């Protein structure tokens with residue numbers, strides 16, 4: 001079929017990009033069908049829909065139109081149109097898309113949709129190659145996401161982990177420099193611009209920069225703290241210095257006006273130089289119980305000092321005529337609402353609630369009665385684990401701040417390694433997203449590994465689709481995803497992965513609860529039996545020419561991976577630390593020696609870091 005896509009003259013780039021994409025996919029889908037088809041794409045600023053992305057699609061065999069309230073929304077509409085015609089975007093990368101052949105009669109889409117939430121994004125974590133980042137940016141709008149967060153001023157550390165093969169004893173580092181990171185960041189931002197995606201930047205790192213260290217990683221400082229800067233560092237245990245040698249984890253003494261002045265100047269300077277940043281994150285250190293103990297700081301709270309700092313930043317941005325949106329963080333000490341200070345101009349700010357220590361065994365329950373917030377005790381805080389405790393802190397802040405807000409959550413950063421089937425975690429994500437309204441939050445930013453795809457990318461899929469449309473049913477998504485990934489035997493896969501999931505514990509793998517746990521040992525033994533029983537089903541999908549789909553090949557590797565990990569977990573839960581460590585080293589070999597086809601699915605750096613640092617696999621002397 002001869003397909004034409006038409007945009008108004010001078011249409012913004014995401015609209016022309018949407019036109020190219022739509023034309024390319026429809027041409028593949030309708031290839032041999034005779035005749036012509038014309039689809040119009042345009043931006044129509046809407047009446048009353050502007051809080052979130054909105055689009056309408058009218059298309060049949062005679063042609064049609066895709067309209068959105070922004071250029072980005074037109075692209076989201078184009079991808080939604082393709083999904084409704086049967087395309088499935090199952091993982092980052094074009095190799096994992098399902099694009100069906102259709103007839104002219106099947107060209108029938110008529111819908112209008114307003115995104116359920118304003119903020120729908122992912123924040124980069126883990127170890128990432130240049131290609132991983134680009135594939136992910138391409139994938140996001142196909143699922144309905146509208147934002148991406150490149151942490152720090154340059155996301156150097158995420159590339160450095162990948163090219164340095166950190167944590168992998170079997171591979172040598174590859175050549176890589178900070179200049180590469182900078183060039184690739186610019187390339188990534190350019191790809192986001194083409195798609196109209198909202199750009200979030202920075203976050204942690206400001207405190208280190210005030211002390212004279214570049215803000216691009218959690219690595220140890222390459223040199224000692226200069227004496228001139230020392231008075232601005234927090235005084236902890238009578239000493240002012242770097243927290244465990246790491247600038248990004250070091251807090252400041254905000255009683256010292258120089259620290260406030262330097263911090264605000266850095267933020268304003270950055271905002272001036274980077275006008276394309278849509279949301280600028282201004283956070284403190286990424287460690288807790290290292291707040292300044294000087295007499296001046298002790299008479300107030302970290303949150304009061306934080307709010308005063310934010311007000312100072314706002315005054316300076318306003319004086320410069322900059323309307324940069326500043327995201328502030330409820331996290332660790334800053335979960336405690338300020339006692340006195342209030343944000344003077346709430347419209348400048350977006351509240352971001354980051355319940356990093358929460359459990360992922362179940363979704364938020366907003367019906368529960370919330371406990372009282374415990375009194376703040378400087379440098380003796382205990383992070384809240386339960387969901388009601390976490391929500392109590394959010395409620396405390398919401399009584400003081402009524403502006404824009406979203407959650408920064410972590411199911412696919414750390415927690416997912418504890419769910420061996422990913423189905424239960426996907427249900428938790430679905431449940432959490434559906435409760436955002438009741439929690440008074442207008443969206444979700446997922447702090448996560450980009451390669452969170454073992455056994456599949458279903459959790460990320462559920463997150464994006466549900467953020468776009470909160471009414472979508474989790475079981476419907478399960479059928480949509482699994483049938484496209486695994487073909488007619490998908491119910492067998494869904495059953496197997498659901499059972500693996502229900503035997504798993506995200507809490508245990510993330511270090512919550514006693515390490516010696518007889519129930520956990522029994523569950524890991526049952527996991528092993530499930531994996532053994534599933535082998536014939538896998539074999540049936542391995543033909544002479546290879547696997548039925550790439551998803552079956554990944555599932556085969558996943559089975560080996562789960563066998564190794566569950567054996568190590570079983571020994572740990574039995575209390576046999578020495579043998580657990582030996583098993584973990586076998587698991588590490590399976591993770592590091594996986595083939596190049598599998599590297600897009602599993603972040604080897606991160607799973608090894610999490611299982612070593614949090615789960616508790618430890619070697620003795622000489623290990």
Ligand SMILES: [Zn+2]
Pocket residue numbers: 234235252253254255256292293294295296297298
């Ligand atoms: Zn102080």
